[in-house]
Amino acid sequence: MTKRVALLYGLMCLVLIAIGFLQSWNVAFGIFNLCVISAVMALGVNMQWGYAGLFNVGVMGFTALGGLTAVLVSMPPVGEAWSVAGGDIALSVLSLVATIVAVIYARRVVPPALKLPVTIILLLAGYFLIGVFFGPATDAIESIDPALSGYLGGAGLPVLVAWPIAGLVAAGAGWLIGRIALGLRADYLAIATLGISEIIIAIIKYEEWLSRGVKNVTGIPRPVPYEVDLIESEWFISLANFFGANEVSDAAGLFVKLCYAVLFVVVLAIIMWFAERALKSPWGRMMRAIRDNRDAAAAMGKDVKRRHLQTFVLGCAVCGIAGAMLTTLDGQLTPTSYIPLRYTFLIWVMVILGGSGNNWGSILGGFIIWFLWVEAEPFGNWFMTTITAPLGEQSELAQHLVAGAAYMRYLMMGAILLVVMRFAPKGLIPEATNRSTAMTRSS
Amino acid sequence: MEILNALALFANFVVVPATAYGAQLALGALGVTLIFGILRFANFAHGELMSFGTMITILVTWFLQNMGVSIAPFPTALLALPIGVLAAISMALVTDRMVFRFYRKQRSNPIVFAIVSVGVMFLIAGIIRIVIGPADQSFADGQRFIIGAFDSRRALGLDEGIAIKQSQLITVVVTAVVVAWLFWFLQKTRSGKAMRAYSDDEDLALLSGINPERVVMICWVIAAALAAIAGTLYGLDKTYKPFIFLQILLPIFAATILGGIGQPVGAILGAFIVAFSEVTVTYAFKKFLAYLGPTDWAPEGLVQLLSTDYKFAVSFIILVAVLLIRPTGIIRGKVI
Amino acid sequence: MSFLSATGMTGGYGGTDILHDCTITVEKGEVAVVVGPNGAGKSTAMKAVFGMLNLREGSVVLDGKDITSLAPQDRVPQGMGFVPQNRNVFVSMTVEENLDMGAFIRDDDGIEETKQQIFDLFPILGEKRNQPAGELSGGQRQQVAVGRALMTRPKLLMLDEPTAGVSPIVMDELFDKILEVAKTGVAILMVEQNARQALEIADHGFVLVQGRNRFTDTGEALLANEEVRRSFLGG
Ligand SMILES: Nc1ncnc2c1ncn2[C@@H]1O[C@H](COP(=O)(O)OP(=O)(O)O)[C@@H](O)[C@H]1O
Ligand SMILES: [Mg+2]
Numbered sequence A: 001m002t003k004r005v006a007l008l009y010g011l012m013c014l015v016l017i018a019i020g021f022l023q024s025w026n027v028a029f030g031i032f033n034l035c036v037i038s039a040v041m042a043l044g045v046n047m048q049w050g051y052a053g054l055f056n057v058g059v060m061g062f063t064a065l066g067g068l069t070a071v072l073v074s075m076p077p078v079g080e081a082w083s084v085a086g087g088d089i090a091l092s093v094l095s096l097v098a099t100i101v102a103v104i105y106a107r108r109v110v111p112p113a114l115k116l117p118v119t120i121i122l123l124l125a126g127y128f129l130i131g132v133f134f135g136p137a138t139d140a141i142e143s144i145d146p147a148l149s150g151y152l153g154g155a156g157l158p159v160l161v162a163w164p165i166a167g168l169v170a171a172g173a174g175w176l177i178g179r180i181a182l183g184l185r186a187d188y189l190a191i192a193t194l195g196i197s198e199i200i201i202a203i204i205k206y207e208e209w210l211s212r213g214v215k216n217v218t219g220i221p222r223p224v225p226y227e228v229d230l231i232e233s234e235w236f237i238s239l240a241n242f243f244g245a246n247e248v249s250d251a252a253g254l255f256v257k258l259c260y261a262v263l264f265v266v267v268l269a270i271i272m273w274f275a276e277r278a279l280k281s282p283w284g285r286m287m288r289a290i291r292d293n294r295d296a297a298a299a300m301g302k303d304v305k306r307r308h309l310q311t312f313v314l315g316c317a318v319c320g321i322a323g324a325m326l327t328t329l330d331g332q333l334t335p336t337s338y339i340p341l342r343y344t345f346l347i348w349v350m351v352i353l354g355g356s357g358n359n360w361g362s363i364l365g366g367f368i369i370w371f372l373w374v375e376a377e378p379f380g381n382w383f384m385t386t387i388t389a390p391l392g393e394q395s396e397l398a399q400h401l402v403a404g405a406a407y408m409r410y411l412m413m414g415a416i417l418l419v420v421m422r423f424a425p426k427g428l429i430p431e432a433t434n435r436s437t438a439m440t441r442s443s
Numbered sequence B: 001m002e003i004l005n006a007l008a009l010f011a012n013f014v015v016v017p018a019t020a021y022g023a024q025l026a027l028g029a030l031g032v033t034l035i036f037g038i039l040r041f042a043n044f045a046h047g048e049l050m051s052f053g054t055m056i057t058i059l060v061t062w063f064l065q066n067m068g069v070s071i072a073p074f075p076t077a078l079l080a081l082p083i084g085v086l087a088a089i090s091m092a093l094v095t096d097r098m099v100f101r102f103y104r105k106q107r108s109n110p111i112v113f114a115i116v117s118v119g120v121m122f123l124i125a126g127i128i129r130i131v132i133g134p135a136d137q138s139f140a141d142g143q144r145f146i147i148g149a150f151d152s153r154r155a156l157g158l159d160e161g162i163a164i165k166q167s168q169l170i171t172v173v174v175t176a177v178v179v180a181w182l183f184w185f186l187q188k189t190r191s192g193k194a195m196r197a198y199s200d201d202e203d204l205a206l207l208s209g210i211n212p213e214r215v216v217m218i219c220w221v222i223a224a225a226l227a228a229i230a231g232t233l234y235g236l237d238k239t240y241k242p243f244i245f246l247q248i249l250l251p252i253f254a255a256t257i258l259g260g261i262g263q264p265v266g267a268i269l270g271a272f273i274v275a276f277s278e279v280t281v282t283y284a285f286k287k288f289l290a291y292l293g294p295t296d297w298a299p300e301g302l303v304q305l306l307s308t309d310y311k312f313a314v315s316f317i318i319l320v321a322v323l324l325i326r327p328t329g330i331i332r333g334k335v336i
Numbered sequence C: 001m002s003f004l005s006a007t008g009m010t011g012g013y014g015g016t017d018i019l020h021d022c023t024i025t026v027e028k029g030e031v032a033v034v035v036g037p038n039g040a041g042k043s044t045a046m047k048a049v050f051g052m053l054n055l056r057e058g059s060v061v062l063d064g065k066d067i068t069s070l071a072p073q074d075r076v077p078q079g080m081g082f083v084p085q086n087r088n089v090f091v092s093m094t095v096e097e098n099l100d101m102g103a104f105i106r107d108d109d110g111i112e113e114t115k116q117q118i119f120d121l122f123p124i125l126g127e128k129r130n131q132p133a134g135e136l137s138g139g140q141r142q143q144v145a146v147g148r149a150l151m152t153r154p155k156l157l158m159l160d161e162p163t164a165g166v167s168p169i170v171m172d173e174l175f176d177k178i179l180e181v182a183k184t185g186v187a188i189l190m191v192e193q194n195a196r197q198a199l200e201i202a203d204h205g206f207v208l209v210q211g212r213n214r215f216t217d218t219g220e221a222l223l224a225n226e227e228v229r230r231s232f233l234g235g
Helices: A002-022 A025-052 A059-074 A079-109 A112-142 A159-181 A186-206 A234-242 A248-280 A282-292 A294-299 A304-330 A340-354 A359-391 A396-423 B002-038 B046-067 B077-106 B110-131 B149-156 B166-188 B190-200 B202-207 B212-237 B249-259 B264-281 B286-292 B308-325 C042-050 C095-102 C111-121 C123-127 C138-151 C168-183 C195-201 C219-224 C226-232
Strands: B145-147 C004-012 C017-026 C031-035 C055-062 C080-083 C156-160 C187-191 C204-209 C212-218
Touching (some): A002 A025, A002 A359, A025 A059, A025 A248, A025 A282, A025 A304, A025 A340, A025 A359, A059 A159, A059 A186, A059 A304, A159 A186, A159 A304, A186 B110, A186 B249, A186 B308, A234 A248, A248 A282, A248 A304, A248 A359, A282 A294, A282 A304, A294 A304, A340 A396, A340 B110, A359 A396, A396 B077, A396 B110, B002 B046, B002 B149, B002 B166, B002 B190, B002 B212, B002 B249, B002 B264, B002 B286, B046 B077, B046 B249, B077 B110, B145 B149, B145 B166, B166 B190, B166 B212, B166 B264, B190 B202, B190 B212, B190 C095, B202 B212, B249 B264, B249 B308, B264 B308, C004 C042, C017 C031, C017 C042, C017 C055, C017 C187, C017 C204, C031 C042, C031 C168, C042 C055, C042 C080, C042 C156, C042 C187, C095 C138, C111 C138, C111 C168, C123 C138, C138 C156, C138 C168, C168 C187, C168 C195, C195 C219, C204 C219
Parallel strands (some): C031 C204, C156 C187
Antiparallel strands (some): C004 C055, C204 C212
16 A cells, blocks of 8 residues: 555656656746645545545635635735725725624514515615725726726735635635535535635636736735846855756746745645544544445434534635645736636546545645646647648648647546546545445435 | 616516526526436536537538528528537437446446536537637527517617517527427326436336336436537527536526426526526616606616626525525425 | 245345345235344345345246346336335326336236226225325325336235335225235235234245244244244234
């Protein structure tokens, strides 16, 4: 078992090293960093699916929420926006609070039959009240230097602070959705999470006052040095010379990636440590007992819904942290880049391939799948060019097929998922215990 | 007069488009609810199945247009639709044979089915993007309007007209025919009753000598046919965008759950409720209220509850409300 | 050889074996009853006879034909009808549709005739033919279930606790009807909780304990057997 783990991890390392020698170390570490982030996301999904059997189809939403948090924490505040719209925003927040208080109070005092209509009326009234203040506020904010800012900005804190906060924010969203959809049919959670993730993306795309929408927030402050500073500093140039680098700028790029790699690996290690501890604790054993035989566990007095909620929230938090890491690495938040196939379903392929329920498997799955996802493009190009070669370069069909080559990766991911589910449902690194009972319907 | 104008405005911008949209959703939701009822899982590949059938219809439409074949004033796509339907059915049957049947034999957990349906979704999405590309495609031809805004204004003698696009009328007519046929099939035919029996209790269906593989096959055939029709009508009415078919799963699932899982009547009800809510909530009532209010008065702002960017939020809110208030749906469906 | 002879059945639901070398036989026109304590494997034995269980050992022979490897849905055309213990009607379908489902495998002209016979046998079903079966009382449901099984025109009718949850009067009535069916030449295999009453109408009885045959004899002999009375019939 452990031999297998070592072997597979070793192979993955060899592949990345080969990329380093054959292509460049910059490329290798670029892939490595995203592999680590993917591994963190896969760990989060594995907590939900592997520990508890919960099908979260909203990974993208929680990741994006993490990215948004990174912006809101780390970008400098736009003082002008706050000064023109601060009052209105304060009034909006006040209206929001008032609405919530009114709803809670009304639900206590009105007779049960009237609860629903009264709640709806109050919510609608509150919605319009907030709109009265909020509409002008957003207009004002968005008209301030729209090309460069046009939003409120952030808190101006170091971006690393955003990572744990991103976890908290995503956990909060997960808690809300879990409260609603857990305890019902298993596929209801899937559908509800699908919904929440689309809405989170819509908010990030269209609320310009919040994060500039599709105009993107760029230039998020880095937790690591900038290349331009590095190539001008004495110590770095001597360091680069010491390692015999040809180009100082290449070396600077590599150095930055290395810094990120160290940060990311530290986060991965911390999360992994907690995840393994949790899995081996009585809590983890109970989670698996619930997963494998929910009815029996419920009969033994376990509060299944509560346990599920705990794991679900934890998993969402980890996805949120990964999202913040990703945005930090990119240095920008681009809402249009969030598509479910890439940010939700790809993570699922990672977890399934790695081995549901096994954290080491999830990390490995994250590495392999990200690597394949990146390499599928050149491969797809090569493949399409080869099979269309007989048609000649002028052929329209050939050109069309080569243009679509990038989408070979979808085919590849679908095939991997289906083949693993069919022929090796336990994945590359199977869970230590027997989960056969979890996979069959109890009737 | 003013009231009539307001009503005409409302009909033009809410009732007509929502009816067409509701019909398209209904066809999708019927397929999802049948699969829920018979195969007992949430099929995440259903959107892509719609997309696939539509894509084949588009390719055949282009071919026909190139050949100079036309059934003007009707869109050529109607002529191509049967091929798209056949293609979607073939795709569904092939994926069932290659993927889902194995898990059925194993009696796998529904969630396992849902996950493998994600694999199928990836595959179909890949095929679609390689074949037709990720960009928008428009393939509607033929007459655009049955009743233009101008004509209807004159006919009604109002300031506001009720324009009806041909695609909207086709959508409603086709949906009505298909739904009528489906209910006749389910209620009156041997195979239809077998499907209902299987959906009710699969073990007892076995004891009656009903062949489950046959029921499953019929279920896929119907669901895929409805999917291809729904996607094509949606594409005729708006445009064909490959990426939309993952998002459209949300209103379709919302309609299915709202109606009650495995309940065809519920799926239709749910679809129209979702469609009308979505269109109403994202409609700007400014002009409507201006007609109703005193002369020369108009409300400030658009009086729009939710910007159209958030139309999917409507489905989500409906979904959440159903889960909170009545998880079994309007017509009590299968809830474990 | 008996009309149905299920011999040496050994197997379970995938885990440990529930049945151990269990044998059950029925003759044409006779009523055979399986009794035993709760969890003895009576229902499991019925499912095994109907092919809903993978048997590790043993065989099922119906009318001289080995059907051990047939799927359940393929045993129906062979002349087997089964009323399971629970969930034995299609709750969302009307009484008549339930009966129609029973006739699913038939393509002869006699379907309406069989239906009429069933309405004669269970008049209440005729009255409620357009009502969803899920809305009926427990006793009525059992009648629908038996009716559905009879619609296949079985040569062997298997009933798993047909009288569970019905009043004693309805129980007697049901037993009478079952005897009537047996008189038409159908072999009846029945699991019963009400062991004494069931053995009274039985030609043969099987006492099952922990998946094994404990006693096998005529109904009369079992009722007379001191040990059977003490352990299984409550004195
Ligand atoms: N579907 C099943 N899966 C696994 N074990 C089962 C199943 N049904 C019954 N059993 C087990 O088989 C044994 C016999 O059950 P059953 O045949 O229902 O008994 P009886 O009908 O005599 O009361 C019991 O121990 C029961 O727990
Ligand atoms: Mg029993």
